Amino acid sequence: xxxxxxxxxxxxxxxxxxxxxxxxxxxxxxxxxxxxxxxxxxxxxxxxxxxxxxxxxxxxxxxxxxxxxxxxxxxxxxxxxxxxxxxxxxxxxxxxxxxxxxxxxxxxxxxxxxxxxxxxxxxxxxxxxxxxxxxxxxxxxxxxxxxxxxxxxxxxxxxxxxxxxxxxxxxxxxxxxxxxxxxxxxxxxxxxxxxxxxxxxxxxxxxxxxxxxxxxxxxxxxxxxxxxxxxxxxxxxxxxxxxxxxxxxxxxxxxxxxxxxxxxxxxxxxxxxxxxxxxxxxxxxxxxxxxxxxxxxxxxxxxxxxxxxxxxxxxxxxxxxxxxxxxxxxxxxxxxxxxxxxxxxxxxxxxxxxxxxxxxxxxxxxxxxxxxxxxxxxxxxxxxxxxxxxxxxxxxxxxxxxxxxxxxxxxxxxxxxxxxxxxxxxxxxxxxxxxxxxxxxxxxxxxxxxxxxxxxxxxxxxxxxxxxxxxxxxxxxxxxxxxxxxxxxxxxxxxxxxxxxxxxxxxxxx
RNA sequence: GGCGCUAUCGUCUAGAGGCCCAGGACACAGCCCUCUCAAGGCUGGAACACGGGUUCGAAUCCCGUUAGCGCUACCA
Numbered sequence: 001x002x003x004x005x006x007x008x009x010x011x012x013x014x015x016x017x018x019x020x021x022x023x024x025x026x027x028x029x030x031x032x033x034x035x036x037x038x039x040x041x042x043x044x045x046x047x048x049x050x051x052x053x054x055x056x057x058x059x060x061x062x063x064x065x066x067x068x069x070x071x072x073x074x075x076x077x078x079x080x081x082x083x084x085x086x087x088x089x090x091x092x093x094x095x096x097x098x099x100x101x102x103x104x105x106x107x108x109x110x111x112x113x114x115x116x117x118x119x120x121x122x123x124x125x126x127x128x129x130x131x132x133x134x135x136x137x138x139x140x141x142x143x144x145x146x147x148x149x150x151x152x153x154x155x156x157x158x159x160x161x162x163x164x165x166x167x168x169x170x171x172x173x174x175x176x177x178x179x180x181x182x183x184x185x186x187x188x189x190x191x192x193x194x195x196x197x198x199x200x201x202x203x204x205x206x207x208x209x210x211x212x213x214x215x216x217x218x219x220x221x222x223x224x225x226x227x228x229x230x231x232x233x234x235x236x237x238x239x240x241x242x243x244x245x246x247x248x249x250x251x252x253x254x255x256x257x258x259x260x261x262x263x264x265x266x267x268x269x270x271x272x273x274x275x276x277x278x279x280x281x282x283x284x285x286x287x288x289x290x291x292x293x294x295x296x297x298x299x300x301x302x303x304x305x306x307x308x309x310x311x312x313x314x315x316x317x318x319x320x321x322x323x324x325x326x327x328x329x330x331x332x333x334x335x336x337x338x339x340x341x342x343x344x345x346x347x348x349x350x351x352x353x354x355x356x357x358x359x360x361x362x363x364x365x366x367x368x369x370x371x372x373x374x375x376x377x378x379x380x381x382x383x384x385x386x387x388x389x390x391x392x393x394x395x396x397x398x399x400x401x402x403x404x405x406x407x408x409x410x411x412x413x414x415x416x417x418x419x420x421x422x423x424x425x426x427x428x429x430x431x432x433x434x435x436x437x438x439x440x441x442x443x444x445x446x447x448x449x450x451x452x453x454x455x456x457x458x459x460x461x462x463x464x465x466x467x468x469x470x471x472x473x474x475x476x477x478x479x480x481x482x483x484x485x486x487x488x489x490x491x492x493x494x495x496x497x498x499x500x501x502x503x504x505x506x507x508x509x510x
Numbered sequence: 511g512g513c514g515c516u517a518u519c520g521u522c523u524a525g526a527g528g529c530c531c532a533g534g535a536c537a538c539a540g541c542c543c544u545c546u547c548a549a550g551g552c553u554g555g556a557a558c559a560c561g562g563g564u565u566c567g568a569a570u571c572c573c574g575u576u577a578g579c580g581c582u583a584c585c586a
Contacts (some may be wrong), residue, residue: 153511209582390547471545
């Protein structure tokens with residue numbers, strides 16, 4: 001009936017997945033057995049037209065949390081019906097982002113683009129039942145009408161001029177090759193549903209348009225594809241962003257026309273930038289990959305995102321995965337949009353950092369060092385991480401500090417460092433010289449934090465110096481900055497020879 | 511323009527008629543600790559958008575106003 005030229009309807013192979021999850025047992029959801037009918041089935045359905053946005057990640061998280069809480073199934077479906085903008089690379093980024101967040105899906109990924117035949121069949125079923133009709137109006141005429149309506153400051157609704165076309169004329173124009181879409185005949189009734197987060201929401205059918213459900217090339221439009229797929233996948237709860245609220249009445253109408261009960265809808269609030277506008281590129285990092293690169297831990301990201309728009313009630317903030325699952329409920333989801341606060345994310349990341357041992361941080365820090373181009377060689381990074389993690393809020397921050405301790409070439413004096421050198425004047429080099437002399441007298445075997453602080457304190461006392469005036473220059477000489485772990489630990493971690501070398505070099509330069 | 515959603519400290523939120531002249535967290539300021547910073551402890555400033563109802567009593571219920579946001583495609 002429709003030509004095979006619908007480019008978006010061909011089967012498409014899943015891109016090679018580097019995700020740690022097992023491949024789906026069944027290549028197509030049509031073959032799934034009805035064995036868990038009573039348990040919830042939820043899905044995350046991103047379109048691979050960009051990176052995994054934090055808003056999308058949070059939607060995925062809520063779906064995942066809900067599935068884990070209820071013993072239900074979390075399904076991943078890639079909505080790639082917009083073939084112009086969808087790419088396999090984007091799909092892979094989404095898969096990787098989900099895997100990084102630790103959100104394992106139970107089924108999928110399924111590809112919407114592979115289901116074109118069913119979408120078309122559903123559209124034609126509606127057509128046959130008189131619940132949809134063919135429309136020959138061209139995009140150009142429609143555009144003109146829309147613009148006219150806009151200019152007249154009135155609402156545009158398709159005027160249904162093709163609805164009354166005689167069957168014969170439709171056949172004739174189709175046979176002549178005239179392009180036609182299929183439009184859904186929107187009923188006039190009230191359309192309402194009990195939203196799990198907002199309560200009852202209702203629309204009047206008369207305010208809704210006769211939406212196109214099948215393009216002239218035979219490919220489905222979003223609202224049809226979603227409903228068709230959600231029915232086929234037996235989705236019980238649709239948890240998605242608030243921006244879909246106005247799509248929901250259209251979809252509910254489609255469910256009714258298709259003879260299926262709609263699922264439970266739960267519309268979660270948007271995530272905004274600091275200026276109260278929808279989070280977007282100009283707010284800086286919006287992709288989960290950006291946060292991965294910034295050295296945010298997956299667990300912290302998960303915890304932070306969970307608390308954006310959801311609250312377990314009471315004062316709970318830091319929650320282990322199991323607690324979060326146990327506490328999760330749709331009722332706890334907020335109605336109003338939430339502003340993404342990077343400062344709080346970093347604070348939370350710091351909390352997670354402090355809960356992890358140096359050993360557990362080894363792999364991510366090494367990865368970050370590689371990224372920074374630091375050759376950590378065979379050095380035992382444990383003590384270095386231990387020394388720096390208390391003051392760091394991100395993995396990246398730890399790696400930078402480890403790098404400074406590892407490689408004298410990474411030492412650059414920051415503003416505060418410069419200020420200290422200026423303030424001390426000649427005393428800077430003099431005090432460094434004193435420290436270097438005293439420290440040089442400590443044999444390698446005694447180069448321990450305890451011994452070092454003893455020596456330094458004695459030296460300061462003997463010279464009549466405030467301890468800080470002796471130690472701060474050492475700190476600046478070793479790290480370039482005025483902030484670090486206690487100086488004796490810093491000396492220990494940098495090592496005797498390297499420390500002495502840095503001290504001498506700094507004293508000469510000053 | 512139409513339709514819809516939303517409204518508690520700067521931010522994330524607790525609060526489901528009296529427990530609230532509103533609690534916690536981030537951020538901010540001060541103090542303690544201290545060689546610096548972080549952490550930790552203590553302290554402080556900081557909010558129920560506005561106007562009407564309902565009620566003995568409202569942040570909580572109802573109505574209106576205002577503001578913000580979303581949708582209004584042969585995008586998803």
